[in-house]
Amino acid sequence: MDHSPDDLMDIPLSPAERRLLRGGIGGWGGPARCTEEMAVALGFRTERDLLDEGHRLIEALDAAAPMTRLDWTRLLLATEVCFASNVVGSGLDWRSTVGLTDEESILLLRAVQRRISGQVATIGTRPPHGR
Template sequence: MEERPRASTDLRRPSSLLDPAEVELLRRALGEWGGPARASDDLARAMGFADASSMLRECDVFEDALREDAPLSSRDWARVLVSTEIVFASDLYGSGTEWQTTTGRDDAETIRALRVVQRKLGSVLSGHYGGAALFVTE
């Protein structure tokens, strides 16, 4: 699936939104996909990806962007966040109860940090609540 062109005003660098520890949480969560976490094509589509294999590829791209402080579109930020939320919380698709084992991160600390990230990304994600504008139709 080819991504739509991004408007330059739509792009935000991780460092302009989040602290380094929060960026690292997102990177670590994205790394769980393709490891202990597995998404079906239907779940991947619900998260705004074309299918599970494209989700894995795009999560790798997002991980790199977060590490390199490269700008992401609001749509990409929404997909990073929903991917993190599901991989952390879901025992069926994500790491779930194995989160602490696979990441070395405490569940209670993770949920507190995730809530901070959700609040900080709120203004960037305002057009995506309820899944709005996550999907590209071609």
């Protein structure tokens, strides 16, 4: 069954999981160092779009509002890169900017990944394998 990137999904999250995702998307406004190419790789049109959409996604997280499959995908991917990468993301500064240890963060990230698994939208400029 094909799912549209515009399908709304309501994914219940704990306060700590929301904090993780808020830090992951919010980090792109600093200390993460975004480029146009990275923003596009994360599923946004431009770096400016990532920052603008990031504010909207944080508001949706705080309101526990349903988001589209594409929103959840971009939110998760932006968090994964922001948390792990010290080249473009928060990396070693993650704990001081988000307030979660690496150990806490990876456990929370894995919980969110499991919850969203199979629900994410395809992003990128190339068609998925097998199509």
